[in-house]
Amino acid sequence: MNNALEAVPGGDAPEHLSSVNPTVIRWGIVGTGRIARRFAQGLAHVEAAQLTALWSRRAEPAAAFAAEFGGTACASFDALLASGIDALYIATLQDSHVDYAIAALEAGLHVLCEKPATINAAQLERVLTAARGARRLFMEAMKPPFYPLYRALRAHLADDPIGEIGLVRAGCSAANVPPDHPSFSFEHAGGALLDIGIYEMFLAVDWLGAPLEVQTLGRLGPTGVDIFASLNSQHERGISQLFCGLDLHGKGDALLLAAGGHVTIHENWWNPARATIRYADGRVVELDVPFEGGGLNYETAHFCELIRAGQLESPVMPHAKSLQMIAMTDAARSALGLRFAGE
Ligand SMILES: NC(=O)c1ccc[n+]([C@@H]2O[C@H](COP(=O)([O-])OP(=O)(O)OC[C@H]3O[C@@H](n4cnc5c(N)ncnc54)[C@H](OP(=O)(O)O)[C@@H]3O)[C@@H](O)[C@H]2O)c1
Known part of the structure; x- marks a missing residue:
């Protein structure tokens, strides 16, 4: 099932990736709590991917996170969106996923969002509408199928x-x-x-x-x-x-x-x-x-491959599955x- 990239109705390769360096995916993180740490640890096991920028509500833990894992601690969420990243990993608590996801998609970023993607189906429909409108990749970070x-x-x-x-x-x-x-x-x-x-x-x-x-x-x-x-x-x-x-x-x-x-x-x-x-x-x-790398690295590697292939949806974790869940x-x-x- 994981080698089915070509089976997905895709989009065009995003313009900002197709020109200069299509290989390295520059990641941003919003929320620097427990799961963000595990994501950052996993990222070190993902080829051609780097932590570029991050933001969290409190400046001190965000700065400590950047010191430990790399990347720039941004002064605001808007600054994170404008920091030159390709993809945003949403690692805040679930009540805020919908707003961060829509804002990031509308800013032209690809979004990997922690589970649950949103707190209800109505919110998820709004996110998916934003993803389709922006022609950007959105995937719920549901790790088991990638192990x-x-x-x-x-x-x-x-x-x-x-x-x-x-x-x-x-x-x-x-x-x-x-x-x-x-x-x-x-x-x-x-x-x-x-x-x-x-x-x-x-x-x-x-x-x-x-x-x-x-x-x-x-x-x-x-x-x-x-x-x-x-x-x-x-x-x-x-x-x-x-x-x-x-x-x-x-x-x-x-x-x-x-x-x-x-x-x-x-x-x-x-x-x-x-x-x-x-x-x-x-x-x-x-x-x-x-598994190695803490486990989140597999979904992240898959997501990076989808971006490089210009896909807007994962065949392993498609939007329909998130909606059904x-x-x-x-x-x-x-x-x-x-x-x-x-x-
Ligand atoms: N995939 C997995 O294996 C896995 C495992 C555990 C959790 N999760 C999911 O990951 C998400 C985060 O869980 P966690 O355990 O990492 O929680 P956590 O340790 O409490 O971390 C949450 C982080 O998000 C920030 N945050 C919370 N609400 C925010 C908001 N409205 N705006 C900006 N920042 C906000 C917090 O900042 P402050 O410090 O300022 O509060 C903190 O940095 C949840 O959705 C959870 O279900 C996934």
Whole structure:
């Protein structure tokens, strides 16, 4: 699936890249917290890509980030947009993704946006409209499909199939998240579904297609965000059973079932490194494919390749998949009666 660049209806190679140096992609980062650090560490493992500029609300951590990882700490978001970068990585909390993404796309930048791309489908539609209007690449930074193990699993199942996957079961619940973590923040649109569940939604739509019906049980916590949800969903090609939470502890594996066998992607399946395929005829295949660079480097390398190829959408993480994932969280939050500010 990852070698399908040519299968994507693309755009023209962006003018500002086609002329001078088409190889080195100059990156900017907005938000210099935990995941931005991991992105910057990963960038060192990506060929022909460099951290050029960054901005965060507080000047001091931004300056420390630049001192550690390189690049110029800009004085404002507008200065970051005008700093000569080709692509922006959005690493702020999810309530602000929509505004930063639209502003960057309208400024002519390609945008790799942390998960969840936005907090609801309506916001994502606005971002995608901006991307189409600006003819710039937009991709949600959904890391699992870019990991070597996930790609090896896809390749193995293509060569030695177990049949069409008909059930996806996956879950992750983390009861050891500190109470001041943004996951518990209503203001920043935290909650288990948007912070953790979005990975499970990815796995479900990646193997089973668009959701047709989502049934949800769950509960809200004292800060008003969802702290546990269990979803049973009908998709175009099967059923998914997913859970996510912040009050029970179980960092799970993932299970893919077909008529000819099943796959276990071992924990933590969203940073996949090991899988077991058990065929109905008794054969067992173990896949052990470690990742390097922290893992975000694979999606970043893919994104750089798309820019060089003049593509406006990833074949691995297309816009439709992001819309299907966020539609599942919209449906689940609606069932739990959870609305964020402005919804
Ligand atoms: N892909 C993954 O593996 C992964 C893992 C964890 C998180 N994430 C996602 O990454 C995003 C960031 O999470 P995190 O754990 O890195 O959070 P974090 O450590 O709290 O960092 C967030 C950063 O964004 C800045 N920020 C927050 N809201 C902002 C706004 N409205 N305008 C400008 N800057 C703002 C913060 O600045 P201040 O210091 O000024 O508050 C901070 O620098 C979230 O969407 C999360 O879901 C992805």
